[in-house]
Amino acid sequence: LVNNAGIIRDNLVFKMTDRDFDSVIGVHLRGAFLMARAVQRHQTAAGWGRTVNLSSSAALGNRGQSNYSSAKAGLMGLTKTLAIELGPFGVTVNCVAPGFIATEMTEATAERMGITFEEFTERYAKTIPVRRGGRPEDIAQAVSFFVREEAGFVNGQILYVAGGPKG
Template sequence: ITRDNLLFKMTVDDWDAVMNVHLRGAFLMSRAVQKYMVDAKFGRIVNLSSTSALGNRGQVNYSAAKAGMQGFTKTLAFELGKFGVTANAIAPGFIETEMTAATAERVGVGFEDFKKAAASQIP
């Protein structure tokens, strides 16, 4: 989920909603499965981050959640690797979804122009 807004306009509820979905959800899932994976001496944890972890205007909560996901996942790899459990985070860039269409609308840009702008940032 996203609850985009500039920092000074962001509510605590919007901050918490994004953190709860992205970080708390991954924490609860990882905590629930790690015992079984450690006992089996095998497991794969794959989390979803985003290139938004590097920061986007109006996405202080989402960017922080995705950066947190990268740190969380790396820490899981350190803690669980010795037990045969790997942890990786996938960090895709722009993907055409309802969420990115809503972001384009929020910033007042047509979706086609928004997609072109995103594509122009790819080296």
């Protein structure tokens, strides 16, 4: 299971509506919980399974994203708890926490800010030690490691795929 569903409803806390806060928490955190609960029955019955939750470096805090940051931090806690609960049944649960990744979601953020995606990407790249934004395939490689048979002793881990140290 790879929990990767997500939406954004960015706003400063004093402007954020209850609905926008709840929507983001619902999709990211509640959605991952519901999927994990449903799938774990099959994983534990088989005596083997892999779950990977997609969090974000925004879990460490990000201006205008109290809902998103909270949901992503919650996914880290969910990952650790599920790893403890499901590990004895041959199921590992890990988490990938991307930094800046060039996606449609980040492209929409640039548009909302009134700048080109190229400008947006260049700004972020200057703050990243490897001096580039991430690509979806960077995240796919991390996920593919966690779901392998050979990763059976890796459980409850948060892997930041962010081009440099986080947290």
